[in-house]
Amino acid sequence: MVAGELVSQSIVNGILLGGIYAVAALGLSLVFGIMDIVNLAHGHMLMVGAYVAILVFAATGITPLVGMFLAMGLLFVFGIVLQKVLLKHVVGEGIEQPIIVLFGLALILQNIGQLVLGGDARTADLGIPGDGIDLGFAFLSLPRTVTFVVAVVLIGATWAFLQYTKTGQAIRATAQNRKAARYMGIDTDRIYVITLAVGTALAGAAGALLSMLFPINPFVGWSYLLKAFAVVVLGGVGSILGTLVGGVILGVSENLGALYLGGGYRNVVSLLIFLGVLLLKPEGLFGSGGGGE
Amino acid sequence: MSFLERHPEEPLVANRRLQAVLGVVVLALLVVPFVTTDALTGLVLTGLVFVMLGVSWNLLAGYAGQISLGHAAFFGMGAFVAAWLTTPSAAGFPASIQLPILVAVVLGGLAAALIALVIGPVIFRLSGHYFAIGTLALAAVIELVMLDQRSLTGGSTGYYVQGDLGLNEFVSHGDVMFLLTLVATIVTIAVTYRIVRGAGGLGMKAIHDDEEAASSLGVNPLKYKMYAFVVSSFFAGLAGGLYGHYTLYINPESTLAVTWTIDSLVIVILGGMGTFAGPVLGAALFLLLDTGLAAIVGSVATTIEGALIILFIIYLPQGLYGLAEDYFITDVGKSGGAQAPKSTDATPETDPDIAADED
Numbered sequence: 001m002v003a004g005e006l007v008s009q010s011i012v013n014g015i016l017l018g019g020i021y022a023v024a025a026l027g028l029s030l031v032f033g034i035m036d037i038v039n040l041a042h043g044h045m046l047m048v049g050a051y052v053a054i055l056v057f058a059a060t061g062i063t064p065l066v067g068m069f070l071a072m073g074l075l076f077v078f079g080i081v082l083q084k085v086l087l088k089h090v091v092g093e094g095i096e097q098p099i100i101v102l103f104g105l106a107l108i109l110q111n112i113g114q115l116v117l118g119g120d121a122r123t124a125d126l127g128i129p130g131d132g133i134d135l136g137f138a139f140l141s142l143p144r145t146v147t148f149v150v151a152v153v154l155i156g157a158t159w160a161f162l163q164y165t166k167t168g169q170a171i172r173a174t175a176q177n178r179k180a181a182r183y184m185g186i187d188t189d190r191i192y193v194i195t196l197a198v199g200t201a202l203a204g205a206a207g208a209l210l211s212m213l214f215p216i217n218p219f220v221g222w223s224y225l226l227k228a229f230a231v232v233v234l235g236g237v238g239s240i241l242g243t244l245v246g247g248v249i250l251g252v253s254e255n256l257g258a259l260y261l262g263g264g265y266r267n268v269v270s271l272l273i274f275l276g277v278l279l280l281k282p283e284g285l286f287g288s289g290g291g292g293e
Numbered sequence: 294m295s296f297l298e299r300h301p302e303e304p305l306v307a308n309r310r311l312q313a314v315l316g317v318v319v320l321a322l323l324v325v326p327f328v329t330t331d332a333l334t335g336l337v338l339t340g341l342v343f344v345m346l347g348v349s350w351n352l353l354a355g356y357a358g359q360i361s362l363g364h365a366a367f368f369g370m371g372a373f374v375a376a377w378l379t380t381p382s383a384a385g386f387p388a389s390i391q392l393p394i395l396v397a398v399v400l401g402g403l404a405a406a407l408i409a410l411v412i413g414p415v416i417f418r419l420s421g422h423y424f425a426i427g428t429l430a431l432a433a434v435i436e437l438v439m440l441d442q443r444s445l446t447g448g449s450t451g452y453y454v455q456g457d458l459g460l461n462e463f464v465s466h467g468d469v470m471f472l473l474t475l476v477a478t479i480v481t482i483a484v485t486y487r488i489v490r491g492a493g494g495l496g497m498k499a500i501h502d503d504e505e506a507a508s509s510l511g512v513n514p515l516k517y518k519m520y521a522f523v524v525s526s527f528f529a530g531l532a533g534g535l536y537g538h539y540t541l542y543i544n545p546e547s548t549l550a551v552t553w554t555i556d557s558l559v560i561v562i563l564g565g566m567g568t569f570a571g572p573v574l575g576a577a578l579f580l581l582l583d584t585g586l587a588a589i590v591g592s593v594a595t596t597i598e599g600a601l602i603i604l605f606i607i608y609l610p611q612g613l614y615g616l617a618e619d620y621f622i623t624d625v626g627k628s629g630g631a632q633a634p635k636s637t638d639a640t641p642e643t644d645p646d647i648a649a650d651e652d
Contacts, residue, residue: 038422089607095421099360100562100606107555107599115592222551226433229426264441271434278427279418 005137010259012138014252019151020209022247024224025231026158026240027202033238034175034195035091040102043225044109045075045200049207050124050216051113057124064124065150068208075204079197091192106221113218121215124208147209152244154205158198159240171195175238203228223267230274249273322475326468338471338539340580341478342532346553347560347572347579348485349528354558355567356489357521358501359417363428364529364557366435367405369549371530372537373439373446375401379538380455385444394456395473398534405530409523417518420504429551436549451544454537470539477535481528482573489569493520501567529557562602565612574613 028042039045052074053067082105083091090097132142162168173181174191182188210216210224231250235242250270257269322341326334350364377384378397392400412431419427439446446452456466488494496517499507504514533553537543556579564575582601586594605612 032422038426040425086603086607095425096354096358096360096566097606097610099422099425100558101603103362103555103558104599104601104603104606107602108596111592111595111599115596222429222433226426226430230430262441264437268434268437268441271430271437275427275430275434278423278430279415 006259007256008137009139010255011252012135012140013144014255015248016141016144016148016251017213017255018248018251019148019155019244020206020213020247021227021231021250022235022244023151023154023202023209024206024228025235025243025247026155027199027206028225028228029232029235029237029239029243030158030171030202031196031199032232034171035087035192037087037091037095037098037102038229039196039199039203040099040225041106041109041221042199042203042228043223044106044113044221045078045203046207046210046224046228047113047216047218047221048078048109049075049204050211050220051117051122051207052204053208053211054122054124054216058122064208064212065146067124068150068205071204071208072201076197076201079200080193082200083193083196087196088189088192106225110218110221117218121217122211123213123215124211143212147212151206151209154202155240155244158202161198162240167191167194226274227267227270230270230277233274233277319475319479323472326464326471331465331467334467334471335539336580336584338467338474339536340576341471341474342536343556343560343576343579344478344573345474345481345528345532346557347564347576348481349525349532350557351561351566351572352485352488352497353521353525355561355571356494356501357497357518359518359521360425361428361522361525362425362551362554362558363432364525365549365551365553366428366432367409367526367529368533368536368553369439369545370408370435370533371398371401371405372533372543372548373401374404374530375534376452376454376537376543377445380452383447383452383454391455394538398473398477398531398538401534402527402531405533406523406527409526410519413519413522414515417515417522429554432549432551432554436545439549440545446545447543449544449546451542451547454541454543456538456541466541467539470535474535474539477531481531484524485528486569488520488524493517497521559598559602561612562605563612565614566610568611568614570617571612571614574617578613 024042024046028039031037031039031042049068049071052071053064056062056067056070057064086101086105087098090101132145133140160168162172170181170186171191171194173184173186174188174195178188181191206224206228207216227250231243231246233246234249235244235246250273253273254266254270258266261269322337325337329337346364346368350361354360375394375397377386378390378392378400379394381390382388416424416427416431440448442448456470489497496507496512497520499510499512500514500517508514533548537548540547560575560579561572562575563578564573565571579598582598583594586597590597609615611618
C-alpha cells in the first residue's frame with residue numbers, strides 16, 4: 001500500500017502541473033476550434049519555447065519567468081509567418097494537407113533542436129529556492145506553485161482577450177460561423193493569423209514554464225503534443241474552463257499512475273485516459289461539441 | 294481531394310513497355326547481393342523495406358483516406374513477434390517454440406494484422422483528425438509498454454536475434470535476407486495492386502471521397518477501412534520482421550519509434566499519395582535522400598526531408614509520380630494509343646501553379 005501522504009502529495013503536484021498542461025492545451029484547442037486544424041507541431045513549438053527560456057537563462061541568468069515572454073513573442077511571430085507562408089495554402093483543404101505540412105514542420109523543429117543543443121536534456125532554474133510551504137498533508141513546492149499561478153494568469157488573460165477585446169470577439173464569431181463572420185465584415189484571414197499566433201505563443205509559454213520543472217530534450221515534442229491533445233479532448237474543444245479542469249485531471253492521474261504503477265507508466269496512464277475519453281465521449285467531458293462550423 | 298486520385302482503370306501493368314521495365318528492375322534487384330558489396334546490399338534491402346512501408350501505408354492513407362500516424366506500431370510488433378519466434382529464449386519463452394526465420398517473419402506479419410483486426414473496430418470510431426491523433430497515441434502506448442516489459446523486449450538495451458539459417462557455407466545471411474525481402478516486396482506490391490484495381494480499391498476510394506455518400510449507396514465504410522487497415526498492417530509487420538532479422542538486433546526504440554511512421558509518410562508524400570507507383574518512386578528518392586543527404590549535409594538531412602514534404606504537399610501534391618506521369622508515362626500511353634481519359638485531365642492537374650491556386 002502507498003502511504004496516504006504520498007497520495008495527497010501526488011495529487012497536489014498533479015494539480016500544480018495541470019495548470020501548465022492547460023496552457024499547452026489552450027493553444028492547441030484555440031487553433032483546432034477556430035481553424036479546424038490540429039497543430040501536429042504544437043509539442044515541438046512547446047519544446048522551442050522551453051529552449052528559448054533555457055538558453056536565455058544559461059546565457060544571461062535572466063529568470064525563465066521573463067524568458068517566457070521572449071519565448072511567447074518569438075513563437076507569436078513564428079505563428080504569423082507560419083500561417084502567412086505555409087498554412088494559408090492548405091487550411092480548408094480537408095485534413096490531409098494541413099496535417100502533413102505540420103508533421104513536416106514538427107520534423108524540422110525537432111531536427112533543429114537536436115542540431116542546436118544535441119540530444120541532452122536540459123532544464124532552467126527558476127532562481128527561487130526549492131523549499132515551500134508544508135500544508136500538513138502535502139508539501140507545496142515554491143517553483144511548482146509559482147508556475148501554476150503564472151499558468152492560471154495566462155489562461156485568465158486569454159479568456160479576457162477572447163471575451164472583451166474586439167479581436168477576441170471577432171475570433172469567437174469566426175469560430176461560431178466563418179461565413180457569417182465574413183459577411184459581417186470580419187477579415188477571417190487576419191483572424192486565422194492571429195489565432196495561430198496566439199496558439200503558438202501559448203505553446204511557447206507552456207514550454208518555458210515546463211523548463212523550470214522538468215528536463216527538456218529535442219524529442220519531447222510528440223509526448224507533449226499528445227498530452228495537450230488529451231487535455232483538449234478531456235475539456236472539450238473551445239472550452240477554457242474545461243481546459244483547466246482537463247489539465248488538472250491529466251496532471252493528477254499521471255502522478256497517481258506513476259505512484260501506483262511505476263514511473264515508466266506515467267505517460268501510459270495519460271495516453272490511456274486520452275484514448276478512453278476519445279472513444280467513449282469524443283466531444284469531451286465538458287465540451288458541447290466542436291467550435292468549428 | 295480528387296486531385297490526389299488516379300484512375301483505377303489505368304492499365305499500369307498491361308502496358309508492355311512497363312512490363313519490360315519491371316522485368317528488368319526485378320532481374321537487376323535479384324543479382325544485387327551477388328555482384329555488390331554487403332553494404333550496398335543492405336542499402337538496397339533498406340530501400341525494399343521502405344517500399345513495403347510506403348505501399349502499405351498508402352493503401353490505408355492514400356486509398357482509404359485514413360491518415361494513420363501509428364504505422365510504426367505494426368512494423369515494430371511484426372519485428373518483435375518474429376524475433377520472439379526465432380529467438381524465444383532471449384524473451385523468456387521456451388526454446389521449443391523456435392521456428393525458422395521465414396515462418397517466424399510471416400507469423401510476425403500475421404500478428405500485426407491480428408492486432409489491427411482487434412483494434413480496428415474501436416479506433417475506426419474516430420475519424421479525421423481524431424483518427425490521426427488516436428493512432429499516434431496508440432503507437433506511443435505500445436512503444437512505452439514494450440519499453441517497460443524488459444523481459445519480453447530487453448528494454449532499451451534490446452537483444453540479439455537468432456539469425457542462423459543453416460546455409461552459411463553457401464550464402465551469407467544478409468544475401469538470404471535480401472532475397473526474402475525482395476520476394477516480400479514483390480508480394481506486397483502485387484497484392485496491393487490487386488486490391489486497389491479491384492472492388493476493394495473502389496470501395497476504399499468511395500469512402501475516401503465522401504464517406505456519407507458512399508455509405509448511403511450501400512458501401513460499408515467500416516468494412517473497407519478494416520480491409521485496408523488489416524492488409525496494411527500485415528505488410529508493415531512483415532517488413533518489420535524482415536528488417537529485424539536482417540539487422541539481427543532489436544529493441545523497442547529501433548523498431549517501434551515514431552521514426553518508422555515518419556519514414557512511411559515521407560516516402561508516400563514524395564512519391565505521390567493515392568497513386569500506385571508513387572510509394573515505389575518515393576522509397577527510391579527517400580533512400581537516396583536518407584543516405585546521400587546524410588553523407589553531404591550530415592544531420593541537417595532530417596530538416597531537408599521535413600521541408601521537402603511541406604513543399605511537395607503544397608506545390609506537388611501528386612509527388613514524383615505526378616511529375617513522371619507528365620513527362621514519361623503519358624507519352625508511353627499515347628504511343629500505346631489506349632489511354633484516352635488520362636490526357637484530358639492529368640496534365641492540368643499536376644501543374645504546380647494550378648494545384649496551388651485550387652482554393
